Structures are given as C-alpha cells and as structure tokens.
Amino acid sequence: KAGVTQTPRYLIKTRGQQVTLSCSPISGHRSVSWYQQTPGQGLQFLFEYFSETQRNKGNFPGRFSGRQFSNSRSEMNVSTLELGDSALYLCASSLAIGDTQYFGPGTRLTVL
Amino acid sequence: EDQVTQSPEALRLQEGESSSLNCSYTVSGLRGLFWYRQDPGKGPEFLFTLYSAGEEKEKERLKATLTKKESFLHITAPKPEDSATYLCAVQARNTDKLIFGTGTRLQVFP
Numbered sequence: 001k002a003g004v005t006q007t008p009r010y011l012i013k014t015r016g017q018q019v020t021l022s023c024s025p026i027s028g029h030r031s032v033s034w035y036q037q038t039p040g041q042g043l044q045f046l047f048e049y050f051s052e053t054q055r056n057k058g059n060f061p062g063r064f065s066g067r068q069f070s071n072s073r074s075e076m077n078v079s080t081l082e083l084g085d086s087a088l089y090l091c092a093s094s095l096a097i098g099d100t101q102y103f104g105p106g107t108r109l110t111v112l
Numbered sequence: 113e114d115q116v117t118q119s120p121e122a123l124r125l126q127e128g129e130s131s132s133l134n135c136s137y138t139v140s141g142l143r144g145l146f147w148y149r150q151d152p153g154k155g156p157e158f159l160f161t162l163y164s165a166g167e168e169k170e171k172e173r174l175k176a177t178l179t180k181k182e183s184f185l186h187i188t189a190p191k192p193e194d195s196a197t198y199l200c201a202v203q204a205r206n207t208d209k210l211i212f213g214t215g216t217r218l219q220v221f222p
Contacts (some may be wrong), residue, residue: 004155033208043156043199043212056207090155097208098143103155 002027004093004104013108019078021107025072025093032074032103034066035089046089049074050097078109086111114139118213119198125190125220132145133185135200145183147176156199158215159185161213190220 005024014017016020042043045058048054049068067078072093088108092101117136122178125131137145145164160169162178169176173194175186185198196219201210 005152013172031208033210035212042214043201043210045209048208050208056209058209092210094208097206098203100146100158100161101208101210102158103148105155108153 004091004102004105006089006091006107007107008107010108010110012112013081015081015083018077019081019109020066020075020077020089021089021109023074023076023091023093023104025074025091026102028094029102030072031094031097031099031101032068032072033092033094034074034076035090035092036060037106038086043090046076046080048097055097057095058067081111083111085109113202114211116200116202116211116213118198118216120216121214122202122217123219125187125218127191127220127222128189130186130188130190132187132197133218135183135185135213136181137183137200137202138181139202139204139211141205143203143207144199144204145178145207147183148201149184150197150215151198159198187218189211190218192210192222193219195220 031050033048045059068074088106090106092103094101147159150156160176197215199215201212
C-alpha cells in the first residue's frame with residue numbers, strides 16, 4: 001500500500017511570492033492534517049480536513065490556507081511568503097478523525 | 113493549555129546500553145498518546161498509540177508505557193540503527209490535532 005505522498009519535495013521561493021503544496025493521502029484515508037516543522041518551534045499544527053471540510057485550525061496567520069478535494073487529496077497555500085516561513089511542511093493522513101496519523105516525507109520550503 | 117514536554121533533549125548511548133525517554137503531558141481529555149520516530153530529512157514514522165493509563169506496547173527493542181501524566185519509551189539493548197529523534201504527541205478528544213513535544217535526539221554508538 002502506497003504511503004502519503006507530497007509534492008514537490010523541495011521548493012525555493014523569494015519573499016512576497018506564494019506557494020502551493022500538494023498531499024495525496026494513503027488510499028482510503030479521508031482525514032488530512034498539515035504541520036509545520038522548524039528547528040526552533042518543532043512540529044506545529046496548521047489545519048485538518050475531513051470530507052472536504054476544515055475541522056480545526058492552528059494559530060497561524062491567514063496567509064496560510066488549505067483545501068481538500070473530493071478524492072481526499074489536499075493542498076495548502078502560503079501567500080506573501082516571509083523568511084520565517086522556511087520550514088519542512090508535513091502532511092499526515094488517517095482513516096478518520098482520531099485515528100493514527102501517517103506522515104508523508106514533507107516538502108522543504110526555503111524562502112530567500 | 114494542552115502541552116507536551118520531552119526529556120532529555122539529547123541522549124547518547126553505547127550499543128547495548130538500555131535507557132528510557134520521558135514524555136510528560138497535560139491535555140483536556142486524552143484521546144491518545146503517540147510515539148513517532150523521525151530520521152533527518154524525513155517525515156515522522158509511526159511507532160505506537162496508547163489510549164489509557166496502564167497500557168503498554170512493544171515493538172522489537174522498544175516498549176512504550178502510559179500513566180495519567182506521562183509516557184515512557186524504553187529502549188532495550190539499542191543498536192546504532194535506533195539513532196533518530198523520537199517524538200511524543202497527544203491528541204485531545206474531538207480533534208485530529210496532534211500536539212508534539214520537541215523530541216529526544218538519540219544517538220547510539222558502537
């Protein structure tokens with residue numbers, strides 16, 4: 001069974017640009033969550049989606065947004081990039097809310 | 113406020129030297145406590161889920177235990193391939209949100 005896939009794996013952007021990251025969950029999984037990982041803050045929750053609905057949102061500015069499609073695939077978007085947005089962005093999927101989350105390899109975003 | 117604290121931050125062990133990692137937590141209504149392993153540049157790899165105090169789970173050289181306030185990850189006779197960062201996370205009821213600790217970086221040398 002294929003795991004969680006994330007594309008692209010690496011991105012380099014400049015300040016002020018916007019970026020879209022993609023996540024394909026494990027087949028059959030309907031819940032997708034996103035996390036930001038930085039050396040200083042560790043893993044921080046961004047948002048979670050289930051059946052195309054955002055169920056919960058972390059303490060991030062409105063520049064961070066996401067969505068989920070009918071096939072459970074998810075995207076997150078960051079607008080007006082700042083240097084501090086440089087991080088590893090991780091997507092995790094689970095069968096349903098509260099089930100074990102399985103993580104993808106992440107997208108490494110560097111903002112110059 | 114829901115919170116997870118892991119200790120120690122870093123741990124160096126000689127191959128075969130057993131030890132334990134600690135995860136202390138406060139959460140309003142625990143749904144589950146999770147242990148993950150993360151290698152550099154990779155996503156966290158799921159190890160265990162614990163749901164209630166007194167529960168224990170084992171996998172190879174690893175054993176996880178849970179009380180009402182903390183969890184331990186015991187590593188018996190570790191090998192160099194066990195070197196990684198071990199992350200603890202809690203999940204409150206009615207949410208998928210995981211609250212992570214900052215992890216314990218384990219190095220096992222021959």
